[in-house]
Amino acid sequence: MRIRTITLKNFRNHESFSLDFEPGSTTIIGRNGRGKTNIIEAINYFAVLGSHRVSQDAPLLQMGFSSATISAVVHKQDRSATVSIDINDQKTNRVTLNGTVLAKPRDILGLMHTVVFAPEDLQLVSGDPGARRKYLDDFATQRGPRVSGIRQDFDKVLRQRNALLKSAGRRPLNQTARDTLDVWDEQYVEHAAALVHARLIALDELSPWITQHGEMISASTEPLHVSYHTKWLTDGTRELSDIGEQLRYALHARLRDELERGVTLVGPHRDDLDIRLSEIPAKGYASHGQSWSVALALRLATFNVLRQFEDDPILLLDDVFAELDVSRRNRLVSAVTGVEQTIITAAVAEDVPESLLDRTFVLED
Numbered sequence: 001m002r003i004r005t006i007t008l009k010n011f012r013n014h015e016s017f018s019l020d021f022e023p024g025s026t027t028i029i030g031r032n033g034r035g036k037t038n039i040i041e042a043i044n045y046f047a048v049l050g051s052h053r054v055s056q057d058a059p060l061l062q063m064g065f066s067s068a069t070i071s072a073v074v075h076k077q078d079r080s081a082t083v084s085i086d087i088n089d090q091k092t093n094r095v096t097l098n099g100t101v102l103a104k105p106r107d108i109l110g111l112m113h114t115v116v117f118a119p120e121d122l123q124l125v126s127g128d129p130g131a132r133r134k135y136l137d138d139f140a141t142q143r144g145p146r147v148s149g150i151r152q153d154f155d156k157v158l159r160q161r162n163a164l165l166k167s168a169g170r171r172p173l174n175q176t177a178r179d180t181l182d183v184w185d186e187q188y189v190e191h192a193a194a195l196v197h198a199r200l201i202a203l204d205e206l207s208p209w210i211t212q213h214g215e216m217i218s219a220s221t222e223p224l225h226v227s228y229h230t231k232w233l234t235d236g237t238r239e240l241s242d243i244g245e246q247l248r249y250a251l252h253a254r255l256r257d258e259l260e261r262g263v264t265l266v267g268p269h270r271d272d273l274d275i276r277l278s279e280i281p282a283k284g285y286a287s288h289g290q291s292w293s294v295a296l297a298l299r300l301a302t303f304n305v306l307r308q309f310e311d312d313p314i315l316l317l318d319d320v321f322a323e324l325d326v327s328r329r330n331r332l333v334s335a336v337t338g339v340e341q342t343i344i345t346a347a348v349a350e351d352v353p354e355s356l357l358d359r360t361f362v363l364e365d
Contacts, residue, residue: 001113001311002341003043004080007071010062011087012038025342025356029349030363036345040116040318042070043343046083047114047313048138049093049105049148057087066090074112076311083108106152109145113313115303117320117332121295125282129272136273137195139302140202143309147198154191158264161188166262173259185251192267193244196230199268200238203228209301214277217293217331222277224297229274232266292328300335312340322351329353 003021008014013035019028030036041051041060051060061068071084085105086094095105102108123131141147161184168177207226214224232250237243250266251258258265275282275294282294306313315336321329321344333353336342346352349360 001074001076001314003072003112003314003343004075005071005073006039006043007069008039008042009069009071010065011042011060011068011070012062014038015062019361021341021343022359023341025344025358027344027346027349027352027357027360028363029346029360031347034363036363037118037318040118040316040343040345043072043314044114044116044316045070045085045087046072046074046108046112048141049085049109050138052116052118052138053120057093058089060087061089072112076111081111083111106145106148109141109148113142113306113310114316115299115306115313116316116318117296117299118316118318119320119323121299121320122288122291124298125275125286125291125294126284129270132273132275133199133268133271135298136199136202136206139206139305140198142302142306142313143202143205144198147195150191150194150198154188154195154268157184157187157191158267158269160184162263165258165264168259169262185248188264188267189244189248189251193240193247195268196233196243196247196271197238197240199271200228200243203273204238205305206298206301209304210297213297213300213304213335214293216335217296217328222290222293223279224294225276225279226298227274227276228271230271289325289328292324296328296332300332315339315342317342317344319345319347319351321346321353 002023005018005020008017019039028036028039037053041053044052054060066089068087069084070087071082074081074083082098084096085108088094093105095102095108097108124135137147137151141151164177164181164184173181203226210226211224214222233243233246237246247267254265277286277290277294282291286294303313303315324332333355342356344352344356349357
């Protein structure tokens, strides 16, 4: 799988921009502020319908504009496709595939697979649980595009349930409010359980690769293990119906607390990934170098799983070599050798290993 052309209009700092790519590695050189990362961000948007840097679309629009357009020509399994996404501020985004407008933007998911390595990856270790949840959800979405709909449905129901809890305040629920909450509870359990189930299946696929790459990057000195962390689900649970039943019980047990605080306290929006190095929590313990080892292992695991089921995902290495010491840089290079397409950004060419400098573009001011 590879991208042949990317075209940006009013996207971030790019008023009008186009670039052609070839198979193998392409390196984009430019000082900070010229828009290197914005190109990576746009390519990745096609794969997950979101940014790896921000949670909303509004920051992607050039200041003063209400929409932006990203277009690409994609080559996959001896076929080519042209895809265009209109990212809108006040209305639903629009996706066009080979000239045909798709009914839903998420219908494009599965056309392109990407794996991004970026400085933000350190948040997978040291950041809030939201970064780790997003890592798992984005991977699950690439493995099964239907997960995008599950995520949207869950977010919608969560907002509705929170609004009801907040409006109820600390007063005892009357019968009408109780009946309404019961309805939202059932919808919440349905979508939340589906999301947790997708996460658990995704993590089962990732875990062996995470452990393997952790051993490779650390030279087997610090075993790396990742598990799903939740306070309401029994370890080893995988059946969707069992997940739903345990969540329903947990909601009932925490109802009084939820009414006191006016917010949903149980569910996938409060879960986390438990990342451990030598059985010690990585967050708060791992050094800067160790954190990079963990982040690389997580991303490489994503790459290896995706390439088992499709062509090679497009590897996007966003200014990461400058962050790595020599040993970690060499291990990353060995892991990505032979990939169908790798797109790299760097402030200066000297930051990039010579073996990956097949083609170089320089972004001017």
